[in-house]
Amino acid sequence: MIVVRIPDDAAALACGADAVAEAFAAAGCSVERLSSWGMHWLEPLVEIDGTGWGPVTAADVPTILDGTSSKCIGPIAAHPFLARQQRLTFARAGRTRPLSLEDYVATGGWTALTRARSLPPEQIIAEVTGSGLRGRGGAGFPAGIKWQTVAGAAGARKFIVANADEGDSGTFADRMVLEGDPFALIEGMAIAAQAVGAGRGYIYVRSEYPHAIAKLNVTIALSAQIIAPFEIELRIGAGSYVCGEETALLNSIEGKRGEVRAKPPLPAIQGLFACPTVVNNVLTLAAVAHILQPGGAELYAGIGIGKSRGTMPTQLAGNIKHGGLFEAPFGVTLRELIYDIGGGTASGRPVKAVQVGGPLGAYIHPDQFDLPFDYEAFSAADALIGHGGIVVFDDRADMQKMARFAFDFCAAESCGKCTPCRIGSVRGGELLSRVNEPEARAALGDLLEALQFGSLCALGGFTPYPVRSAMTHWPEDFA
Amino acid sequence: MTREEHLATIFAAHRGREGALLPILHDIQHVFGCVDAAAERAIAHELNLSRAEVHGVVSFYHDFTAQPDPRPCVELCRAEACQARGVEALVAAAEGAAGTRINLKTVYCLGLCSVGPAARRGDTVHARLDEAALVKLVRSA
Numbered sequence: 001m002i003v004v005r006i007p008d009d010a011a012a013l014a015c016g017a018d019a020v021a022e023a024f025a026a027a028g029c030s031v032e033r034l035s036s037w038g039m040h041w042l043e044p045l046v047e048i049d050g051t052g053w054g055p056v057t058a059a060d061v062p063t064i065l066d067g068t069s070s071k072c073i074g075p076i077a078a079h080p081f082l083a084r085q086q087r088l089t090f091a092r093a094g095r096t097r098p099l100s101l102e103d104y105v106a107t108g109g110w111t112a113l114t115r116a117r118s119l120p121p122e123q124i125i126a127e128v129t130g131s132g133l134r135g136r137g138g139a140g141f142p143a144g145i146k147w148q149t150v151a152g153a154a155g156a157r158k159f160i161v162a163n164a165d166e167g168d169s170g171t172f173a174d175r176m177v178l179e180g181d182p183f184a185l186i187e188g189m190a191i192a193a194q195a196v197g198a199g200r201g202y203i204y205v206r207s208e209y210p211h212a213i214a215k216l217n218v219t220i221a222l223s224a225q226i227i228a229p230f231e232i233e234l235r236i237g238a239g240s241y242v243c244g245e246e247t248a249l250l251n252s253i254e255g256k257r258g259e260v261r262a263k264p265p266l267p268a269i270q271g272l273f274a275c276p277t278v279v280n281n282v283l284t285l286a287a288v289a290h291i292l293q294p295g296g297a298e299l300y301a302g303i304g305i306g307k308s309r310g311t312m313p314t315q316l317a318g319n320i321k322h323g324g325l326f327e328a329p330f331g332v333t334l335r336e337l338i339y340d341i342g343g344g345t346a347s348g349r350p351v352k353a354v355q356v357g358g359p360l361g362a363y364i365h366p367d368q369f370d371l372p373f374d375y376e377a378f379s380a381a382d383a384l385i386g387h388g389g390i391v392v393f394d395d396r397a398d399m400q401k402m403a404r405f406a407f408d409f410c411a412a413e414s415c416g417k418c419t420p421c422r423i424g425s426v427r428g429g430e431l432l433s434r435v436n437e438p439e440a441r442a443a444l445g446d447l448l449e450a451l452q453f454g455s456l457c458a459l460g461g462f463t464p465y466p467v468r469s470a471m472t473h474w475p476e477d478f479a
Numbered sequence: 480m481t482r483e484e485h486l487a488t489i490f491a492a493h494r495g496r497e498g499a500l501l502p503i504l505h506d507i508q509h510v511f512g513c514v515d516a517a518a519e520r521a522i523a524h525e526l527n528l529s530r531a532e533v534h535g536v537v538s539f540y541h542d543f544t545a546q547p548d549p550r551p552c553v554e555l556c557r558a559e560a561c562q563a564r565g566v567e568a569l570v571a572a573a574e575g576a577a578g579t580r581i582n583l584k585t586v587y588c589l590g591l592c593s594v595g596p597a598a599r600r601g602d603t604v605h606a607r608l609d610e611a612a613l614v615k616l617v618r619s620a
Contacts (some may be wrong), residue, residue: 169558239541255500323593
């Protein structure tokens with residue numbers, strides 16, 4: 001019987017994968033549902049014996065089966081989009097059934113956890129530190145240092161919290177791990193628990209990800225015995241963007257308003273329920289499941305650029321021809337990502353701007369496209385890598401509108417705790433509509449400074465990035 | 480089940496759970512379609528909180544509503560990536576198709592940023608929406 005492999009990732013489902021799966025089953029094929037390869041412009045991407053077809057509709061089934069379909073892309077693994085990548089965090093993408101423990105074990109699953117359990121905690125932390133892994137949620141803080149702090153902190157109880165509140169527009173890498181390789185997250189959390197002496201973990205996932213939630217429920221039940229005595233509980237967000245900020249997230253788990261806490265105390269010292277807590281992004285924890293494999297830390301530290309070691313799963317999104325997940329060592333330039341790999345805009349029009357790092361990331365002008373993916377290089381250019389989302393806009397984008405949207409978004413999602421963000425976001429929008437008046441423009445400059453340096457968290461603190469970059473690089477849109 | 484029995488079942492399921500408020504609110508929103516003042520009082524009693532504390536949490540999160548809205552709901556993503564893929568040009572048609580019969584809500588990001596414009600109806604997601612596909616989705620909701 002012909003075995004047809006079709007992703008069950010939300011991006012594939014949204015493009016009609018279920019109907020395609022039904023059509024193959026009706027034609028007498030055996031259908032397996034796997035994770036997505038991350039070549040989203042080809043979804044639903046169908047695989048038979050390593051050969052791919054995409055984007056497939058139910059109507060394509062007869063021609064695929066008789067070998068006459070024009071949608072054949074040849075051997076999937078050799079596709080240039082994949083051949084150019086170095087996948088560590090996403091090594092299983094497209095290759096395994098997400099909820100199959102058998103598939104997970106067959107691809108090296110749990111070897112890192114088994115190894116970690118045989119090591120003294122200091123050694124685990126030393127390997128994570130030595131790998132150079134930095135927090136993938138946006139702040140880029142060295143993961144090993146954070147773990148060291150929690151390990152050294154006094155506390156009767158300690159917690160591991162996986163931040164799966166992936167709210168940034170243009171990002172979907174967390175979602176792909178949660179839906180495509182959820183055991184890797186569990187394994188990373190269990191390793192972190194082993195390293196710092198935590199007994200309990202929480203995964204906080206946003207309610208906008210129903211497929212991820214369903215899979216995590218199954219994953220947690222299936223892996224409970226393996227990670228015992230460590231326990232993991234799933235918590236569902238409730239539509240608040242700011243809960244992706246770690247202290248707001250902790251408050252939300254505790255059953256409070258998702259308001260940001262002042263730091264210090266750091267969550268590593270006084271986090272969830274006032275206990276020492278590791279809060280790491282999904283990608284950070286999933287990377288740990290690779291790093292703790294034999295030789296994993298050396299491999300990770302050996303690639304990248306400057307202080308940005310290892311690989312970054314970037315997400316090519318928005319108006320881009322070849323959108324999807326691209327994992328490569330740090331150092332790849334925006335030009336390569338957008339043109340060579342992404343193929344330029346989906347609309348075929350010239351690229352006007354890209355926003356990197358979500359709603360709080362700077363808009364980057366094509367003149368800056370030689371910028372390498374590197375925390376420090378982005379920071380020096382008044383931009384941020386954030387969670388690695390890259391949203392491409394064509395020449396029809398109105399940058400004043402995008403700047404206005406940044407303020408409106410900040411106003412809508414502000415937790416209200418600090419004044420610069422709560423009030424500044426509203427006043428900023430008002431000033432922007434009068435930006436032609438010199439007085440208003442001067443006031444706007446002051447306001448952006450107050451937001452940047454006076455806000456409690458990144459929501460207010462980083463909203464000036466998209467606004468200021470839009471005004472600086474596209475002054476004609478503000479004339 | 481009566482309303483009180485529903486609440487008692489929900490409370491029993493979460494008894495002993497640390498930080499149980501959000502899971503309880505999700506269950507109540509799911510069963511009753513809202514978290515109203517009476518539910519807030521019952522929760523406050525169950526968790527030994529003040530009603531103001533419970534109301535503060537309910538009103539903070541977009542997912543919890545004070546009144547039920549029995550209309551079918553379609554959530555349309557209007558975040559940056561879907562904007563870059565042209566969602567704003569579809570909004571007027573979607574609103575026209577929704578009229579007052581459908582609750583057409585804006586969400587910021589469904590994680591389908593490479594295949595937008597995207598929308599969600601219950602637990603099904605839809606991508607690569609053009610005007611015709613979006614209008615059809617709204618009308619069939």
